[in-house]
Amino acid sequence: xxxxxxxxxxxxxxxxxxxxxxxxxxxxxxGNASSIHAFGREAAKGLTTARExxxxxxxxxxxxxxxxSGATESDNLALRGVVSANRKKGNHIVxxxxxxxxxxxxAQALEKExxxxxYLPVDSDGLVDPAQVKAAIRPETILVSxxxxxxxxxxxxxxxxxxxxxxxxxxxxxTDAVQAAGKLPLNVDELQCDLxxxxxxxxxxxxxxxxxxxxKGVKLAPMITGGHHEFNKRAGTENVPSIAGxxxxxxxxxxxxxxxxxxxxxxxxxxxxxxxxxxxxxxITAQGAPRLPNTSHLLLHFIEGEGFLMRLALNHxxxxxxxxxxxxxxxxxxxxxxxxxxxxxxxxxGVRISLGxxxxxxxxELAATAIAQEARRLRDMSPLYDNYHNGRMxxxxxxxxxxxxxx
Amino acid sequence: xxxxxxxxxxxxxxxxxxxENADGIGEEGNPICGDMMTFYIKVExxxxxxxKYKTFGCGAAIAVSxxxxxxxxxxTLSEALAIxxxxxxxxLDGLPPRKLHCSNLGADxxxxxxxxxxxxxxxxxxxxxxxxxxxxxxxxxxxGRFGHGPAPTEKAD
Ligand SMILES: Cc1ncc(COP(=O)(O)O)c(C=O)c1O
Ligand code: FES
Numbered sequence: 350x351x352x353x354x355x356x357x358x359x360x361x362x363x364x365x366x367x368x369x370x371x372x373x374x375x376x377x378x379x380g381n382a383s384s385i386h387a388f389g390r391e392a393a394k395g396l397t398t399a400r401e402x403x404x405x406x407x408x409x410x411x412x413x414x415x416x417x418s419g420a421t422e423s424d425n426l427a428l429r430g431v432v433s434a435n436r437k438k439g440n441h442i443v444x445x446x447x448x449x450x451x452x453x454x455x456a457q458a459l460e461k462e463x464x465x466x467x468y469l470p471v472d473s474d475g476l477v478d479p480a481q482v483k484a485a486i487r488p489e490t491i492l493v494s495x496x497x498x499x500x501x502x503x504x505x506x507x508x509x510x511x512x513x514x515x516x517x518x519x520x521x522x523x524t525d526a527v528q529a530a531g532k533l534p535l536n537v538d539e540l541q542c543d544l545x546x547x548x549x550x551x552x553x554x555x556x557x558x559x560x561x562x563x564x565k566g567v568k569l570a571p572m573i574t575g576g577h578h579e580f581n582k583r584a585g586t587e588n589v590p591s592i593a594g595x596x597x598x599x600x601x602x603x604x605x606x607x608x609x610x611x612x613x614x615x616x617x618x619x620x621x622x623x624x625x626x627x628x629x630x631x632x633i634t635a636q637g638a639p640r641l642p643n644t645s646h647l648l649l650h651f652i653e654g655e656g657f658l659m660r661l662a663l664n665h666x667x668x669x670x671x672x673x674x675x676x677x678x679x680x681x682x683x684x685x686x687x688x689x690x691x692x693x694x695x696x697x698x699g700v701r702i703s704l705g706x707x708x709x710x711x712x713x714e715l716a717a718t719a720i721a722q723e724a725r726r727l728r729d730m731s732p733l734y735d736n737y738h739n740g741r742m743x744x745x746x747x748x749x750x751x752x753x754x755x756x
Numbered sequence: 757x758x759x760x761x762x763x764x765x766x767x768x769x770x771x772x773x774x775x776e777n778a779d780g781i782g783e784e785g786n787p788i789c790g791d792m793m794t795f796y797i798k799v800e801x802x803x804x805x806x807x808k809y810k811t812f813g814c815g816a817a818i819a820v821s822x823x824x825x826x827x828x829x830x831x832t833l834s835e836a837l838a839i840x841x842x843x844x845x846x847x848l849d850g851l852p853p854r855k856l857h858c859s860n861l862g863a864d865x866x867x868x869x870x871x872x873x874x875x876x877x878x879x880x881x882x883x884x885x886x887x888x889x890x891x892x893x894x895x896x897x898x899x900g901r902f903g904h905g906p907a908p909t910e911k912a913d
Contacts, residue, residue, distance in 0.1 A: 653791060655814040656766070663767060674789035675814035680854075682790070693790045730772045730818070732783065732794040732810035 352666030353712045357551075357705035358500050358528060358644060359670055363594070364553040370597035371555065374590040382587045383576065392589045399589075399596035406603050407545070407562055408536040415561045415579045416592045420527045420548035423561035424451035424494075426572050426583065427523045427544045431492045432464055434568035435521075439489030441465040445477045445506070446688040447499055451546075452525055453684065456494075469495070474638035475504040475689050483514045492521045497529035497540070501672055501685045501701055503644025504635040505533065512541025521567060527551055527559075531602030532610055532641050543567050547599070549591065553706065554598030558591035605706075613704050614642030620702065620713040621645055625755060627721035632753045634686075634699070643704040648691075649720075650750050651734035652698050652727045660727070665719040673697045692749045694733070758815060759849035765819035770826055773808040782868025786813075786861050793821055793865040797828075799873055802880065804828050804836055809865070816855035820862035823847050833870055834884055839863055 374395050380388030382396045400411040407414070417423045432442065444456050446468040460466045467485045469477050477495055486493070493515045498505045508524050515522040523544035526535060531552045537545060543564040550556040563569055563582070575584030602609075621633055624647070634646035649657065654673030661667045672683030674697055682696040691699075702716070728734045736742040737750060758766070775796035785792045791813035798806035807828045811821040823844055828836045841859040845851045851859055874881035 651812065653813050653817075656818055659766065659815045663763075673814075675791065675817075675858075680789040680857075697790045730769065730810050731812045732792050733812045735774065735794070735810055 352662075352668060353716055354668050354707065355702045355704060355712075355716060356668045356670050358503075358701065358703035360550045360556065361553045361705055362707070363555055364598060364601060366601060367554050367594045367597045371590040371594040374593050378589075382589055383578070392587075395589050395593050396587050399592045402596040402600055403560060406535060406599055408538055409562060410565065412580060413563055413565055415563055415583050416587060416595070417559045417561055417583060418588070419550075419557055419559040420449075420525065420546045421451040421559075422572075423546035423548075423559045424449070424525055425455050426561050426569070427546060428452065428455045428459060428492065428494065429572050430569040430582070431521055431523070431544070431567070432459055433570040433572075435491040439487075439491045441467070441487055441490045443467045443469060443482065443485045443490060443493040445469045445471060445495045447471055447475055447477075447501075447504075447685045448494065448496055449500055449525055449527070452494055452496070465489075471688050473689050474635045475499060475502050475685065476638050477506050477511065479507055479510045479514050482511050483518070486515070486518045486520055490518070490520050492523060494523040494525070497524045497526040497533065497545075498641050499685060500528045501683060501699075502635040502646040502689075503528070503641035503703075505529070505639040505641060508540050508542065516541055516543070528641060528644075530599065531606055532643065534606075535603070537562055537564070544569075549595040549598055552598045552602040555591045555594045558588055558595045560595065609706060610642045613706070613708070616708055616710055616713050617642060617645050617702075617704055619710065620704075620717055621647075623714065623717035624720060627717060628724055630750065630754060631724075632695075633755045634689075636755060645702045645704075647700050647702070648695050648698045648753060649700055649724045650695065650698055650754070651731040651737065652724055654697060654700055657698075657700060657723060657727055660723045661719060664723065665715075667716055667719055670701045670703075672699045672701070691753065692746075694746065695749060695753055757852050758819070759851075761823075761847075761849045762816060762819040762851065765822040765848070766815045769811075769818055769822040771808050771822065771829070772810070774810065775806055775808050778808075778869075780869040780871075780873030782865045782870070782872055784861055784865035784868055786857065789814075789857075791817055791858070791861060793817065793861050795821075795824075795865045795869040797866075797869045797873060799833070802832050804831055804833070807866075813858060813861065814855065816851050817858040817861060819848060820844055820851075820859045821865075824862045824866050828866055833874070833880070837867060837870055837884070839866060 378391040380392040382393040400414050403414045404411045456466045512522045521543045524542045525546045527548045545562040547560040549558040571582050573584050630650040632648040654671030655675040658671050674680050674682045682693050686696040778796040779799045780797045783794045794810045796808045807825045809821045841863045844859045
């Protein structure tokens, strides 16, 4: 595939070194890690090494690392596993309103099963206020889950501050750190978390593999039952090739973290600066908050995201993503932008650009030019753009475009 | 997911624009995904001699408005009123099920432009049979009794 890939928050290509780490376990060392013969022991060795590598990076013990089929499973296991094992203690959980569907929809499903759920609001930058976390905790609260960094806007939540409050209250704290891995430190003690979800394919590892860190002493009921794999917390023959790939990917992500953040952050800033020069009436989401260095979420006023995304792909081979209502299965706007208080009409113009290791500064210039060009074309055919300028738009609607605008 | 015809009209939308001193303007919005279309028409001797539009919407919505402008151009008012969401979708070699509502938007915006014209030309209106539909009817036809948008999330506390 030629073109410019700017959708790294969706997924990343597998690093060649990761592939190299996986191959032996697909071929010569193919054994079942539970078998006691030499074939099995070799696979088990790979599994142990991978677990130790991950534990080293998270600052925990190997026994606290569970391998899963991806972060969706990790998030499910964290919520359902804790709820199910702690029924005696309470029946109330707290999550932020900007969580990934893996957490949000799981919480909603639990709600239908009788669990009480509090959804924490966020401010206009998408930040959770630790004081509101504290206020939401009740005697029967068993778990708080707040994501480390948001996949749509890249906003970074004050996880350590939230974690301290939650744990002081004697409540378990889970964080979905999928988007933070490779970009922010992952030490579980510094972050004050009891459970943490990670995914392989966001860090140049394979798809279909993830981790759930579970602090020693946390009561967690398995969701997948079967054999005695993963310390009886997640049954199923271990996917050793992917697990070895995950460990290698996380190791590389950690080694390259600071350098990647610097280089990619410079590109992101250059792209945003150029776009602000080229295109009036845009809004950089969450600009007032700490953001992941690779993520830029923009509102391109008067333009609908899906049409824009298609034009950018067709005419320029540039891949980005959008949370526009037209692209979602439910035809609803992004719950993240809703929670930030963005009016629907504006939220439909949301475009996410997420950079990665493979991008170059030249691509930023190309992308900025292409984005500005396609945005102008779509504005030329937008009735909202006309109405904004010819006075047919209601004053209140018109004002929204001026309020949510980056200078 | 889109047919070649949809892609063609999406990449090269025909007749985009506004008509200064239009004889009729129809604006229709979609309360669910927030999209909007505005049609402008010029009428001479009972025929649409110019059809232009502006569209804020997905790829399908853009293709629909472009196709409708082509279908309506040169038609009599009653012929243009007969253009339906179904006939547009057929002309486009089909639309994904999720995108059928975008074709409603286009047909409705065109019909509103014609209605706008007829409201100022009562004689012509009298000689034409207009389908009697209220805005609520149109909404219900399109989205069901209460719309099928995501239900507002129940938030505890
Ligand atoms: C924040 C976040 N959590 C969870 C997931 C789900 O991860 P996976 O694709 O490994 O199931 C993703 C990725 O889509 C994500 O961005
Ligand atoms: S206009 Fe929103 S889905 Fe087509």
